[in-house]
Amino acid sequence: MKFLYWRFAPLALISLIAAPALATVVLSTTPVAKEAPASAAPAKQQSAETPWLYLNSDVPQQKEWLFGTLPNGVRYAIRKNGVPPGQVSVRVRIDAGSLMEDDGEQGFAHFLEHLSFRGSKEVPEGESKRAWQRLGVTFGSDSNASTTATETVYKLDLPNAKEAGLDESLNILASMMESPNIIDSTVSAERAVVMAEQREAFGAAVKIGDASRETFFSGQKLAKRSTIGTVETLTGATAAGLQAFHDRWYRPERAVVVISGDMDPALMEGMVKKHFASWKGTGPNPADPDFGQPDPNAPVSAAIVEPSFPGIVQIGILRPWAPVADTIVYNEGLMIEAIALRIINRRLETRARVGGSYLQAAVEQEDSSRSADTTTVSIFPIGDDWQAAVRDVRAVIDDATTNAPAQADIDREVNEFDLALLNTLENEAAEPGSKQADDLVRAVDICETVxxxxxxxxxFRGAKRLFTPEQMLTATKRLMQGSVPPRILLTTPKPVENAAALAATALTENVSSLAANTKARDVTFADLPRLGTPAKVVKRSMLDSIAIETVELSNGVKLILFPNAGEPGKIYVSARFGNGYQALPRDKPSLAWTGGMAMVPSGIGKLGIEELDALSNGRKINLGFDITEDAFVLGGETRAVDLADQLKLMAAKLKKPGWDPAPVIRARAQMLAGYEIMNGAPGSVLQRDLDALVRGGDPRWATPSRDEIAALTPKAFRKFWKPILKTGPIEVQIFGDFKAEDAIEAARQSFGALRLRKPAKIIGENALTGIPVHNDAPVMRTHKGPPDQAAAVLAWPTGGGVENIAEARRLEVLAAIFNDRLFDKLRSEAGASYSPSVSSQWPTGMANGGYLMVLGQLKPGGTDQFFKLSREIAADLATTLVEPDELARALGPIKQYYMRASTGNQFWLRETAGSTRNPQKIDAMESLASDLLRITPQDVQAMAQRYLGADKSWSMVVLPETKAADVGAVLTPAR
Known part of the structure; x- marks a missing residue:
């Protein structure tokens, strides 16, 4: 039973930069034996009827699951779940991943995952995708698969599932497992797709991930095992070799079928028996390979140069791995470690917030692919002085392993952990079947339970007797001590002389004199700025179609309330004010990009982010900031008991924002540190430039240049945002598990106590976006990543606004059909791109700015083929009516998506946002179902004729610098 180490704050750089690299270091895991806490009770004895998942475990069982084992060894777990209504989620796990591969088979587990989806002896090639589309399944989200070091998992979420559809789906999945169509032609076709996936991975992250595995797990199999494989092994893969891998590892004894959905469990159990019972393995069931143990003689340090990355230091502390019994005692030990890690990470974040040598740092524990129990320290230095950053981080850790934390510090983390578990309990009835299925598969992989x-x-509450300073100190020492010397990997954007030796030295420097006091002062809600006199309710009205109420207060604030228990214990709050992107200048750059990074951390009144963190300790109160086309948005998620204070916090942010300079300086440093990443691959160049280019160069959507980032000052930040935070009108949405009268009273006391705000002005042209001009030759950009990566974009401008929202829905269907055809042509047939996509964007907050976009990542020489295929599909859609089956296969997943989304409050929150200013949004929301039901082949053709003209398209390519130079291209310089 794995407990998540909930963090008190997101770590943006670590999640956006380090995660792709570390994901290949810390793969699927199984736990290592841990010391039992003092006074722990022994596990209870079990009967012969104990479900297979709970053998050797005494944790409370989820009795809703129906467990069983077929005579051939296939294990299954099945339960009824009606969230969302009508959906059935199926997972088939095979106990085989990249660590089961021989040296010449690297990548075979993943390759076989791809082949299984192509077809089997019972299912013609490509038919599984079409069959599931007819059942409303979206390929890539509702049907997917993943391969890790220790498992391969096939996933299917059937919306609106009926008995016949589930029966057909289980037949397809069983056939995929038992007899995939592994022949020379399918291997050859899918090889191109797998190699395209390998090629399109972010090269810098792959390089760092490979180096991390090789450094941390040197001497073990994991060190040389990337899930994707190598060019040599993929090129050399044959049907015979892949069949041999399948026969060895795809066996009923190594399979688990998990189903959670809105259907009778006995019926689902019968289908599992019907389709999986006849599966027989070939030859004996092999034992798992020896993955090895941490090598005490392995090198302790390594260094690599990656120009597209900022500096990063990773430290690995390794202990031997061994399986454990998932008992209450074991989980109490995990909980102590979780609290200990939270204390360290909070101290690291506090030190970074006040300014120092590093932007971010984090400590995590993972059981790494049955290879090691690993503690990983990730550090992002400021500038080139990585040694100072290592010293400062090690000083915090050294203090934590030398001095026991204060009980108050422990209690703070315990309160937050307790709240997270309580929130899960309150919302248990609304837990989706897909999550339940995923959680059980995860438990099987790590040899634990649910x-x-x-x-x-x-x-957790029973373990609170163990949350003492002494226990925390013991746990911290264990987490930071290894059975072998710690390892360190240094990544720098430019060469450092003697880098590996310097990194090794940085691990052993004495840092005991550098520890800093990171304690925040105690605060209460009484320390927030005082608001004003509460407003009065002047008008209330209810929608006819759904129980959504609009309330107008005497100070002009309008509320949209949707009280419902669809997600028990959860409330979403959104406060919209001003005019968003419409309020920003269209003729020059602005500081809009700083809002998401520094608006909330800059504080409220005299309270900084540390005090705000302390203020919300043990309570479900949080705050985020966003910009939409027509509003600035403060958002939060809370619960009924905390709703009043959540609203006070948000209102106080608008009444008297804080202007702490430290978060602005940190945001500037983060942007500069990560700037080169935006040149590191075609995808990152698109992420940097495409939003503005596809809007005709509109600076409101442009990524700031390096000079613009460097010029940011706290004074400029305040000058830009201060007047915006005073703008109106204010619309507050409250959706979730609350009582309407309580919410109205809380809103009166908070937002209702603000002064009347006049509507913000929209300056003429700012209400519109630019439109990209048709070009015969594509706009060109370059990247500094691998020379075999490129990207291409083809887009057509469409429209915007809610007045003709039916047009947007017809375009959504057109894009789905276009996407399916491009997928078949560009990926399945040509293997030219792993992830081609077609999407339609139709902004409802502006009268224009929409587009239909085709995007593909390719080889540099494949852009012409991409444009040719895309334009041929566009032309055919304009001249030839789509077949009814093709339209139905496109419409089915779209309708099912909206049906499932509409069971959650965030859907209604999004659909009604801004409706107090523009009532047409309510009409648009209510017409959704009828608009989709009315779409015909003629409508699809009319959309293609109206928008996809060859003389209206805009195109773009991103090429590697070397290839662009070779062809003598006239390039638009990258910013």
Whole structure:
């Protein structure tokens, strides 16, 4: 039963930069034996009826699951779940991943995953995708698969599932497992797709991930095992070799079928028996390979140069891996470690916030692919002085392993952990079947169990006797000590002389004199700026179609309330004000990009982010900031008992924002540190430049240049945002599990106590976006990543606004059909791109700015083929009516998506946003179902004729610098 190490704050750089690299270091895991806490009770004895998942475990069982084992060894777990209504989620896990591969088979587990989806002896090639589309399944989200070091998992979420559809789906999946169509022609075709996936991976992240594995797990199999494989092994893969891998590892004894959905469990169990019972393995069931143990003689340091990355230091502390019994005692040990890690990470974040040598740092523990129990320290230095950053981070860790934390520090983390578990319990009835299926598969992979939300909370609260300073110190020491010398990997954007030796030295420097006091002062909500006199309710009205109420207060604030228990214990709050992108200048750059990074951390009144963190300790109160086309948005997620204070916090942010300079300086440093990443691959160049280019160069969507980032000052930040935070009108949406009268009273006391705000002005042209001009030759950009990566974009301007929202829905269907055809042509047939996509964007907050976009990542020489195929598809859609089956296969997943989304509050929050200013949004929301039901082949053709003209398209390519120079291209310089 794995407990998540909830963090108190997101770590943007670590999640956006380090995660792709570290994901290949810390793969699917199984736990290592840990010391039992003092006074722990022994595990209880079990009967012969104990479900297979709970053998050797005494944690509270989830009795809703129906467990069983077929005579051939296939294990299954099945339960009824009606969230969302009508959906059935199926997972088939095979106990085989990249660590089961021989040296010459690297990448075979993943290759076989791809082949299984192509077809089997019972299912013609490509038919599984079409069959599932007819059942409303979206390929890539509802049907997918993943391969890790220790498993391969096939995933299917059937919306609106009926008995016949589930029966057909399980037949397809069983056939995929038992007899995929592994022949020379399918291997050859899918090889191009797999190699395209390998080629399109972010090269810098792959390089760092490979180096991390090789450094941390040197001497073990994991060190040389990338899930994707190597060019040599993929090129040399044959049907015979892949069939041999399949026969060895795809066996009923190594398979688990998990189903959670809105259907009778006995019926689902019968289908599992019907389709999986006849599966027989070939030859004996092989033992798992020896993955090895941490090598005490391995080198302790390594260094690589990656120009497209900022500096990053990764430290690995390794201990031997061994399986454990998933008992209450074991989980109490995990909980102590979780609290200890939270204390360290909070101290690291506090030190970074006040200014120092590093932008971000984090400590995590993972059980790494049955290879090691690993503690990983990730550090992002400021500038080139990585040694100072290592010293400062090690000083925090050294203090944590030398001095026991104060009980108050422990209690703070315990309160937040307890709240997270309580929130899970409160929302247990709304837990989707897909999550339940994923959680159980995860438990199987790490050889642990799943428990009830009440059971998890009870274990945690029962362990509070162990959350003492002495236990925390012991746990921290264990986490930071290894059985072998710690390893360190230094990544720098430019060469450092003697880098590996310097990194090794940085691990052993004495840092005991550098520890800093990171304690925040105690605060209460009484320390927030005082608001004003509460407003009065002047008008209330209810929608006819759904129980959504609009309330107008005497100070002009309008509320949209949707009280419902669809997600028990959860409330979404959104406060929209001003005019968003419409309020920003269209003729010059602005500081809009700083809002998401520094608006909330800059504080409220005299309270900084540290005090705000302390203020919300043990309570579900948080704050985020966003910009939409027609509003600036403060958002949060809370619960009924905390709703009043959540609203006070948001209103106080508008009443008297804080202007702490430290978050602005940190945001500037983060942007500069990560700037080269935007040149590191075609995808990152598109992420940097495309939003502005596809809007005719509109600077409101442009990424700031390096000079613009460097020029940012706290004074400029305040000058830009201060007047915006005073703009109106204010619309507050409150959706979730609350009572309407309580919410109205809380809003009166908070937002209702603000002064009347006049509507912000929209300056003429700012209400519109630019339109990209048709070009015969594509706009060109370059990247500094691998020379075999390129990208191409083809886009057509469409429209915007809610007045003709039916047009947007017809375009959504057109894009889905276009996407399916491009997928078949560019990926399945040509293998030219792993992830081609077609999407339609139709902004409802502006009268224009929409577009239909075709995007593909390719080889540099493949852009002409991409444009040719895309234009041929566009032309055919304009001249030839689509077949009814093709339209139905496109419409089905779209309708099912909206049906499932509409069971959650965030859907209604999004659909009604801004409706107090523009009532047409309500009409648009209510017409959704009828608009989709009315779409015909003629409508699709009319959309293609209206928008996809060859003389209206705009195009772009991103090429590697070397290839662009070779062809003598006239390039638009990258910013």
């Amino acid at each position: 428990t009830t939300s009440q059971g998890a909370l009870d274990i």
